[in-house]
Amino acid sequence: MEINNNQSSKNEKESSYDKKEFSLEVDSPQKVVIAEHLKRSPEELLKSLQPAFKAIGEMQERIQEVIQPIVSLQEGLQKTIRPLYGMIDDVRKRIITTMESIDFKKIHDAAMILEENTIRFKAIMLEIGFPPYDSIPLSHIAYFVRIYDESGTEYTKRFISRYMSLVVYRKEDIRYMQKKWQKAHWLEKRIKVLNSALEGHIHGYYDLTIPTLLAQIEGMLVEGILLLDEPDGRIGYKVQGNFLAQVILGDADTFSFDEEIEKFYTTIILAEFERGKEVKSELSRHAILHGEDVKYGTKLNSLKAILIFDYLFNKLDELYYDIENSKQEIRKRLKRTKKSHTRSNGNNTGKGHIENEKRYSKDKDDLKRNNSTELNSDQ
Incomplete structure (x- = not known):
């Protein structure tokens, strides 16, 4: 019985503490004053909060000012880029159409003819005793080859000689060469x-x-x-x-x-x-x-x-x-x-070695003979 009485006393104390804390919490003087003030003067509260509301509004306006140019720029880019997409697509279609219309066999054949004419032109120039030069148009080269085939070496020689001296390398062309040489410091x-x-x-x-x-x-x-x-x-x-x-x-x-x-x-x-x-x-x-x-x-x-x-x-x-x-x-x-x-000149057999020795001996003899000729001709 004594234990039960103690337990009951303990529970009552805890309950009284809770009520006291609750009472203090509810009946806090500061909170009571604030609550009463809010009930009596809500206008003052709103008035005190107006600066905060105003600052928030200004911030929203500034955000809008920043965002608007970005939105406008985005819209402008879209308007600018949209036609470009169309143009690129048109170019792509034209390229495809052009590539499909090209006769690559004709281009290959033309390149082969051009290469053949160039090779033949160089041989013709050496045959007539004239140094080939790279300022002659490719169309003229083809014409020279045709003249050679139709009229032979002598006529071609006379024709190209007149062409080189009267058409390609006139006085003004020689002057151009002269100016070019004068600009080279190493020719000073x-x-x-x-x-x-x-x-x-x-x-x-x-x-x-x-x-x-x-x-x-x-x-x-x-x-x-x-x-x-x-x-x-x-x-x-x-x-x-x-x-x-x-x-x-x-x-x-x-x-x-x-x-x-x-x-x-x-x-x-x-x-x-x-x-x-x-x-x-x-x-x-x-x-x-x-x-x-x-x-x-x-x-x-x-x-x-x-x-x-x-x-x-x-x-x-x-x-x-x-x-x-x-x-x-x-x-x-x-x-x-x-x-x-x-x-x-490599050798894998004894015979190859002998041939190389003969070739080396011949090269030495040719070198001696050439040097002797040079000395005699310069004297």
Whole structure:
């Protein structure tokens, strides 16, 4: 019984505490005052909250001001881009229609004809003793080939000679070349001589211009070897020929005239001669400078010398644009050439080894003979 009485007393105390806390919570003086104030003066509460409401409204207006340009920009982009989509689709459809209408077989056939005409034109130019040049229009090249097929070598030679001297390389064209040479700083020490040669050509002093130009071609070539290559010993005509073929005129593309210019230089300008015998080349450097040929002084020969000089000038001017880089490229090219030569002369049998030894011995004899000829011709 005593325990039950204690428990009952404890429960009553807790209940009285809860009532007291509740009473305090409800009857808090501050809250009672606020509640009574709200009941009596709601207008004052609204008035006190008006600044907050106003700030929220201004914030909404600013947000709208920021959002509106973005929305306008988006709408503008959509209006701008929508027509572009249509244009792109139209272009795509036109491209498809155009591609479907192209006869690729005709294009291929035309390209084959153009390539064949170019190859034949280069051969024809060498046959008539004229250096091919890349300023001649492709339509004219096809015409020359047709003339050759219809009228033969002699008529074609006369026709192309007149064409080159009267149509393609007139006075104003020579002046253009002159200005181009004058702009090259590396020709500075030669430009006075070259100017005299071009003036002589324009005024018809071909007996004077040709020896001058031939000498300057060789001088320019040797200077290029010294700047770009690593010559070992005397720079004779064999070294010059190798430099021409491997470095300056190394483009074997169908539409490049490098190989033909190299052949013209080595077979016509560097053509040998024998004293007292007819000179076979119309522009032999040796026969002219050593006084054997005295009939060389023609306008065509002078023009040929100018064209050869200009062709080599263009090639060297490109290499001189970045000499160090050109040197590296030349070393790589010469290294590839040597490796290719080694593979082509490689031997897998004793017989191959003997053939290589014979070839090597023959090359040495040819080199000695060429150097001997050069020394004798220069004396």
